[in-house]
Amino acid sequence: MNGNHPEIREAVAALCAGFPGEYWRKLDRERAYPTEFVKALTDAGYLAVLIPEKYGGSGLGISEAAAILEEIHKSGCNGGACHAQMYIMGTVLRHGSEAQKRKYLPKIASGELRLQAFGVTEPTSGTDTSRIRTTAKRDGNKYVINGQKVWTSRAEHSDLMLVLARTNPRESGNKPHEGISVFLLDMREALGHGLSIKPLRAMINHATTEVFFDDLKVPAENLVGEEGQGFRYLLDGLNAERILIAAEALGDARWFINKATAYAGERRVFNRPIGQNQGIQFPIARAHAETEAASLMTEKAITLFDAGEPCGAEANMAKLLAADASWHAADMCLQTHGGFGFAEEYDVERKFRETRLFQVAPISTNLILSYIAEHVLGLPRSF
Numbered sequence: 001m002n003g004n005h006p007e008i009r010e011a012v013a014a015l016c017a018g019f020p021g022e023y024w025r026k027l028d029r030e031r032a033y034p035t036e037f038v039k040a041l042t043d044a045g046y047l048a049v050l051i052p053e054k055y056g057g058s059g060l061g062i063s064e065a066a067a068i069l070e071e072i073h074k075s076g077c078n079g080g081a082c083h084a085q086m087y088i089m090g091t092v093l094r095h096g097s098e099a100q101k102r103k104y105l106p107k108i109a110s111g112e113l114r115l116q117a118f119g120v121t122e123p124t125s126g127t128d129t130s131r132i133r134t135t136a137k138r139d140g141n142k143y144v145i146n147g148q149k150v151w152t153s154r155a156e157h158s159d160l161m162l163v164l165a166r167t168n169p170r171e172s173g174n175k176p177h178e179g180i181s182v183f184l185l186d187m188r189e190a191l192g193h194g195l196s197i198k199p200l201r202a203m204i205n206h207a208t209t210e211v212f213f214d215d216l217k218v219p220a221e222n223l224v225g226e227e228g229q230g231f232r233y234l235l236d237g238l239n240a241e242r243i244l245i246a247a248e249a250l251g252d253a254r255w256f257i258n259k260a261t262a263y264a265g266e267r268r269v270f271n272r273p274i275g276q277n278q279g280i281q282f283p284i285a286r287a288h289a290e291t292e293a294a295s296l297m298t299e300k301a302i303t304l305f306d307a308g309e310p311c312g313a314e315a316n317m318a319k320l321l322a323a324d325a326s327w328h329a330a331d332m333c334l335q336t337h338g339g340f341g342f343a344e345e346y347d348v349e350r351k352f353r354e355t356r357l358f359q360v361a362p363i364s365t366n367l368i369l370s371y372i373a374e375h376v377l378g379l380p381r382s383f
């Protein structure tokens with residue numbers, strides 16, 4: 001991963017140089033959305049890399065998308081404001097009708113329409129998606145949606161949202177995940193007509209919200225794919241999501257390592273650079289080794305993914321290892337900076353908070369371990 005697609009990486013790094021630490025610090029303080037940054041990425045075509053050329057995108061693979069996100073994070077920026085557009089769109093691409101693809105994908109590619117929001121998580125169901133309570137009831141040529149989502153990122157900065165809702169009760173199918181459907185919601189029409197959004201202030205600046213559906217009417221043509229198959233569609237997109245999040249975590253890890261290495265070389269205490277002490281060197285070296293290992297696993301997952309091979313195990317392990325590498329690197333970087341690690345102007349404390357997210361969302365570490373235990377090692381199913 002480190003260094004592939006050099007032209008893309010150089011161009012992304014050059015774009016990111018226009019969005020330095022002070023830009024992100026101000027947004028973080030105000031909990032504001034990086035509109036200019038997202039616009040610059042969109043204008044440069046980076047958010048449309050996975051959209052096929054016939055729908056106006058550049059038709060590149062997951063490898064290029066991962067390089068873009070890794071470079072964004074390595075540059076000290078954050079892709080969380082827009083990364084979902086890259087993989088949410090995949091649900092429409094794989095399972096949407098030709099009419100939906102023609103209607104939405106070219107506008108998403110050009111930036112005219114933003115598909116940034118994905119409403120899965122609910123307050124009462126947590127990780128157990130089979131227990132979501134949001135319902136969609138068919139009524140003639142529309143569906144009526146009622147329920148609530150939580151932690152829906154970017155809902156206030158998106159035109160479209162993919163929503164998971166139950167079209168049949170959990171008990172009615174053969175399996176708990178049957179009866180869930182995916183809808184492509186046009187939020188511009190829905191806001192104030194059954195859809196409301198409330199910001200949810202969090203530890204990091206991630207544009208998180210609560211979303212409420214109160215008899216929201218959605219045209220039946222906005223159902224994606226077949227009714228009741230939504231959970232399967234969600235699973236189909238998870239490997240891409242895991243790989244792209246791994247790439248972001250790797251980028252963070254590399255930012256922390258570069259930042260710590262530079263500081264350890266400059267900062268003089270006891271009349272010598274602190275980096276001369278092995279107590280400071282070794283944690284930086286360990287973080288580097290962990291990051292390189294996680295990068296290799298991510299590369300393996302990407303190679304399998306692009307070849308159309310099964311890659312669930314590798315994509316999950318890549319996400320796990322990269323999230324651990326970035327978190328360990330964050331801790332190391334803060335420690336290397338001593339008291340100054342806590343000062344806003346060094347950006348370490350902000351990136352430290354931001355990278356902690358990868359242990360929890362979009363999937364928490366325990367659930368990945370559970371996947372590896374059950375599906376790779378064949379251990380008994382625990383839930």
Ligand SMILES: Cc1cc2nc3c(=O)[nH]c(=O)nc-3n(C[C@H](O)[C@H](O)[C@H](O)COP(=O)(O)OP(=O)(O)OC[C@H]3O[C@@H](n4cnc5c(N)ncnc54)[C@H](O)[C@@H]3O)c2cc1C
Nearest residue numbers: 118119120121126127151152153206360361362364366383
């Ligand atoms: C900043 C942020 C942005 C987010 N953006 C989105 C978004 O855009 N769209 C969206 O739908 N969701 C979003 N989420 C939600 C996120 O996906 C969930 O928080 C995450 O999946 C965990 O679910 P939960 O919070 O309900 O935790 P819970 O399911 O309540 O779990 C709590 C803890 O218990 C552990 N746990 C639960 N069950 C088990 C088990 N059987 N074995 C072992 N451990 C277990 C979990 O791993 C976790 O550590 C976001 C969250 C955050 C914080």
